[in-house]
Amino acid sequence: xxxxxxxxxxxxxxxxxxxxxxxxxxxxxxxxxxxxxxxxxxxxxxxxxxxxxxxxxxxxxxxxxxxxxxxxxxxxxxxxxxxxxxxxxxxxxxxxxxxxxxxxxxxxxxxxxxxxxxxxxxxxxxxxxxxxxxxxxxxxxxxxxxxxxxxxxxxxxxxxxxxxxxxxxxxxxxxxxxxxxxxxxxxxxxxxxxxxxxxxxxxxxxxxxxxxxxxxxxxxxxxxxxxxxxxxxxxxxxxxxxxxxxxxxxxxxxxxxxxxxxxxxxxxxxxxxxxxxxxxxxxxxxxxxxxxxxxxxxxxxxxxxxxxxxxxxxxxxxxxxxxxxxxxxxxxxxxxxxxxxxxxxxxxxxxxxxxxxxxxxxxxxxxxxxxxxxxxxxxxxxxxxxxxxxxxxxxxxxxxxxxxx
Numbered sequence: 528x529x530x531x532x533x534x535x536x537x538x539x540x541x542x543x544x545x546x547x548x549x550x551x552x553x554x555x556x557x558x559x560x561x562x563x564x565x566x567x568x569x570x571x572x573x574x575x576x577x578x579x580x581x582x583x584x585x586x587x588x589x590x591x592x593x594x595x596x597x598x599x600x601x602x603x604x605x606x607x608x609x610x611x612x613x614x615x616x617x618x619x620x621x622x623x624x625x626x627x628x629x630x631x632x633x634x635x636x637x638x639x640x641x642x643x644x645x646x647x648x649x650x651x652x653x654x655x656x657x658x659x660x661x662x663x664x665x666x667x668x669x670x671x672x673x674x675x676x677x678x679x680x681x682x683x684x685x686x687x688x689x690x691x692x693x694x695x696x697x698x699x700x701x702x703x704x705x706x707x708x709x710x711x712x713x714x715x716x717x718x719x720x721x722x723x724x725x726x727x728x729x730x731x732x733x734x735x736x737x738x739x740x741x742x743x744x745x746x747x748x749x750x751x752x753x754x755x756x757x758x759x760x761x762x763x764x765x766x767x768x769x770x771x772x773x774x775x776x777x778x779x780x781x782x783x784x785x786x787x788x789x790x791x792x793x794x795x796x797x798x799x800x801x802x803x804x805x806x807x808x809x810x811x812x813x814x815x816x817x818x819x820x821x822x823x824x825x826x827x828x829x830x831x832x833x834x835x836x837x838x839x840x841x842x843x844x845x846x847x848x849x850x851x852x853x854x855x856x857x858x859x860x861x862x863x864x865x866x867x868x869x870x871x872x873x874x875x876x877x878x879x880x881x882x883x884x885x886x887x888x889x890x891x892x893x894x895x896x897x898x899x900x901x902x903x904x905x906x907x908x909x910x911x912x913x914x915x916x917x918x919x920x921x922x923x924x925x926x927x928x929x930x931x932x
Contacts, residue, residue, distance in 0.1 A: 547587065656833050
C-alpha cells in the first residue's frame with residue numbers, strides 16, 4: 528500500500544461541470560506540495576458545491592496525486608444543522624485507503640472528519656489560529672459566542688488526543704491548547720512542532736525601506752475573504768477618517784472580496800472617506816498583492832482573532848512597518864508598541880500620525896520587520912514541516928507493518 532495522507536480543512540470547494548475543483552483563496556494545487564514532499568498522494572476533504580462556470584480569479588485545487596473527497600456544502604450553523612445527518616453519513620468512509628490523517632484546525636469540517644477516523648490511523652493537526660480570541664469578540668451574537676467556546680473546547684480535546692500537533696506560533700497558541708507531547712513528553716508516538724503554514728517564496732522578498740519627509744501616507748490591509756468584521760476593515764476606515772480630521776493626508780487600499788465588501792464600502796461612504804479608500808476586490812495572484820503592498824507605506828491589520836497572519840508576513844517581506852493587535856501569534860513578530868485593541872480606531876490613527884512625523888522610527892520598523900520575515904522563507908519552513916510530516920508517515924508505516932503479520 529502506498530502512503531496516502533488524508534487532509535481535512537476549511538477549503539470551500541467549487542466543482543466545475545468538467546469535474547475540476549476550484550477555490551477562491553489559499554488552497555490552490557501548489558499548497559498541497561508541502562505534503563507531497565513526504566507522502567505519495569493526498570486526499571483533500573472539504574465542503575463542496577457545484578458551479579456552472581469558472582471565475583477566472585479562482586484557483587485550481589486538484590491535480591496529480593491530489594484527489595478530492597466531497598463533503599456536502601454548508602455555510603453557517605443553521606445550514607450545518609440542516610445537513611448534519613447527511614454529512615455524518617458521507618463521512619463514514621472518509622479515511623478508506625488512507626494511511627494517516629492531518630486536520631488543519633480549528634475547523635468544524637475538519638473536526639467532524641476527525642471524529643470519523645479509524646482508531647488505527649495515525650493522526651496529526653496543524654493549529655492555524657486560536658479560537659479563544661473569537662470567543663472574546665464583542666460584535667458576535669450570543670449563539671456565536673457559545674459556538675466559538677465550543678470550538679475552543681473541541682480544539683483542546685483534539686490536541687490532547689492526536690499523535691502530532693504543530694502550531695503556527697512559537698508559544699502563544701500552545702499555552703491554551705497543549706499537546707500530548709507537551710503534557711507527557713515527546714516520543715516517537717507523540718510529537719510537537721511549530722512552523723508557519725504560510726509559504727514565502729524567494730520573490731516575496733524585496734528590501735527594507737527608507738522614509739524621509741512624508742506628506743502623504745497610504746495604508747494597506749489584505750483581508751482575502753470579507754465574510755465578517757473580524758479582520759478590522761471598519762476600524763481601518765474609521766482610523767483614516769480620524770487621521771484626516773487631524774490634518775494628515777491619509778489614504779488606504781483594502782485587498783480582498785466577500786459578502787461583506789458592499790457593507791464596508793457603504794461604511795466608508797457614510798464616514799465620508801470613500802474617495803480616499805480603494806477596494807481592489809480579489810486579486811488573481813500573490814504578485815498582484817505584492818504590487819499593492821509596494822505602492823503602500825504602512826500595513827494596518829486590526830484583526831480580532833488570528834494565528835500568524837499571511838498578510839502581515841507578506842507586508843514584512845517587502846519592508847513595510849506594521850500596526851496590528853495583540854492576538855494569536857502576532858506579538859511574537861510585532862513589538863508591543865505597535866499593537867492596539869482591535870476596536871480602538873483612535874489609537875491606530877494617533878500612531879499613524881505620530882509615525883508620519885517621525886520617519887526615523889518607520890525606517891527602524893521597516894528594517895526589523897524585513898529581517899524577521901526572512902525566518903519565514905519557504906526554504907527554512909519546509910525543513911521543519913518535512914520533519915513533522917515524516918514522523919506522521921513513520922507511524923503510518925508501523926501500522927502498515929502490523930497489518931502484514
